Amino acid sequence: MAVLIRRLEEQDEVALFDCGGEPLNNYLRRYAWANQQKSFIGVTYVAIDEGAPRTVIGYFTLATASVPRESFPKNYVRGLPPYDLPLVLLARLAVDRRFTGKGLGHALISEAFKIALRVADDVGCRCIITDAYRNRVDWYARYGFVALEGASESGPQRMFLDMRTIRMALKGTQ
Amino acid sequence: MALKTKQMKKQPQTERATRKSKFQADLAPAEDRMVRGLKQELQLTSNTDFLSDALALFRWAVWERKRGHRIFSETETGERKELVFPRLERVAPELVLPRVEIPWAPRELESLADLASREPAHPTENLIRAMRG
Numbered sequence: 001m002a003v004l005i006r007r008l009e010e011q012d013e014v015a016l017f018d019c020g021g022e023p024l025n026n027y028l029r030r031y032a033w034a035n036q037q038k039s040f041i042g043v044t045y046v047a048i049d050e051g052a053p054r055t056v057i058g059y060f061t062l063a064t065a066s067v068p069r070e071s072f073p074k075n076y077v078r079g080l081p082p083y084d085l086p087l088v089l090l091a092r093l094a095v096d097r098r099f100t101g102k103g104l105g106h107a108l109i110s111e112a113f114k115i116a117l118r119v120a121d122d123v124g125c126r127c128i129i130t131d132a133y134r135n136r137v138d139w140y141a142r143y144g145f146v147a148l149e150g151a152s153e154s155g156p157q158r159m160f161l162d163m164r165t166i167r168m169a170l171k172g173t174q
Numbered sequence: 175m176a177l178k179t180k181q182m183k184k185q186p187q188t189e190r191a192t193r194k195s196k197f198q199a200d201l202a203p204a205e206d207r208m209v210r211g212l213k214q215e216l217q218l219t220s221n222t223d224f225l226s227d228a229l230a231l232f233r234w235a236v237w238e239r240k241r242g243h244r245i246f247s248e249t250e251t252g253e254r255k256e257l258v259f260p261r262l263e264r265v266a267p268e269l270v271l272p273r274v275e276i277p278w279a280p281r282e283l284e285s286l287a288d289l290a291s292r293e294p295a296h297p298t299e300n301l302i303r304a305m306r307g
Contacts, residue, residue, distance in 0.1 A: 007242060040272045063274040071278065072287045079291025089276060110304035119271055126290060129276070142300045146289060150281020158282055162294040169297035169305040 001049050005111045008032055008044040013055045019094035027092055028059055042091055045111060047104055058104045060093040060112050088116040090130040109143060113166050120163045127163055131156035240265045
């Protein structure tokens with residue numbers, strides 16, 4: 001199976017996508033394209049098998065955000081640069097059930113890291129943040145994401161990965 | 175070059191659908207010569223037609239760049255030149271991700287500030303593998 005990851009296109013087939021999580025299925029089917037092209041609040045990248053180049057078998061969505069410096073508690077800002085903290089939000093990541101266990105999640109998150117690094121190089125960004133489902137926290141931790149304290153126990157777990165760590169990983173491979 | 179649009183007088187409901195905006199531009203002498211030259215070459219007699227065609231072309235370029243497509247001209251011998259126009263690059267997806275607001279709990283902000291101000295952690299094996307591909 002030769003997998004290609006590219007931006008979501010209008011003609012892509014998303015109706016049959018099933019990752020086992022209805023909110024993630026629903027997002028791809030109903031909102032991903034509109035959010036990308038009309039509202040411009042998230043760019044979705046899809047994995048497709050080159051044998052069926054319109055059928056989405058996995059996806060992730062990225063956006064940027066920032067945390068205003070004044071919203072940090074005063075006794076915590078000392079080590080931070082004197083500006084708002086820019087970040088990339090890995091808003092969603094999902095793999096179709098029929099393709100789990102084939103390394104597709106790894107391929108998707110690898111691409112997300114590379115895009116985030118490009119954004120960091122071009123416009124500046126300090127970290128990646130994701131809101132992980134509780135049963136996926138360990139998976140993200142394997143890539144170095146660290147759980148932030150203070151998330152509600154019933155909702156998703158917000159996680160952090162420093163862009164400098166990603167850069168180190170890249171340098172370690174060159 | 176300063177561009178101005180003129181508001182038309184309030185029209186009745188029936189006329190509103192077909193109402194046209196007036197578009198006025200202050201051009202430097204060189205730009206004015208350029209417009210006249212182009213109009214002549216393209217055999218356009220009115221500024222409206224000129225603006226309409228220019229707008230269609232610009233809109234197409236923005237759309238292509240927004241989709242991540244690059245714009246080239248190609249000679250008969252296959253020599254290619256890429257159009258790089260700074261304003262167009264603002265919409266290029268490889269540079270642009272949309273911006274969103276995300277809610278934070280106070281304790282999450284403390285934790286974020288703490289992590290972001292620390293020395294970065296060493297990359298995990300999986301992260302190194304991810305960056306290797």
